Amino acid sequence: MAKLVLVRHGQSLWNLQNRFTGWTDVPLTEKGREEAKFAGEVLKYSGIAFDVAYTSVLIRAIETLEIILQVLDTEIPVIRDAALNERFYGDLQGLNKDRTREIYGKEIVHLWRRSYHIPPHGESLEDTANRTVPFLKRAILQDVTDGRNVLVVAHGNSLRSIVMYLEKYSPEEIMNVEIPTGIPYVYDIDRNGKILSKRF
């Protein structure tokens, strides 16, 4: 059995400003760095010894992972891959989320943000899953089923697509899943890839 731990990056500048971010490469805020430290402390307390870490190629996730690894005081291989990037939010990137609701209406903006099939002027969650899940299977879960403890630091929607796959959620169920910043999700997974337990 090994552990798969998922962490969403700490608060970014555009999270603070309530703007659609997607692939825009914005840094963490001071609060975001504190959240990353907190995630590191929680993981240190849990005593998990990680063997490898994965993250996206976006600075908010890379920095969050660096802070966690500093707190854990460990040097492990880090694999950065664009497959773990946030969903591409297309024309919405840069727009304020409240302003977008005023312009287009609350219902459609909610569908853009949380539905599985409807693309928000960019990638739908399904499009995002079509790049995250193959990477999850061929790299991350391969490590876990080989017995390695794996830490993944990624993004709200790239992690929603991964959690949807792991938990076998339906498109309806995934609509209600929110991933908070800086809170580790810990899965115990056996050598056949079966989830034995999970805790947040």
Ligand SMILES: O=C(O)[C@H](O)COP(=O)(O)O
């Ligand atoms: O890209 C973004 O704006 C956020 O990381 C996630 O946004 P959402 O919660 O609006 O999907």
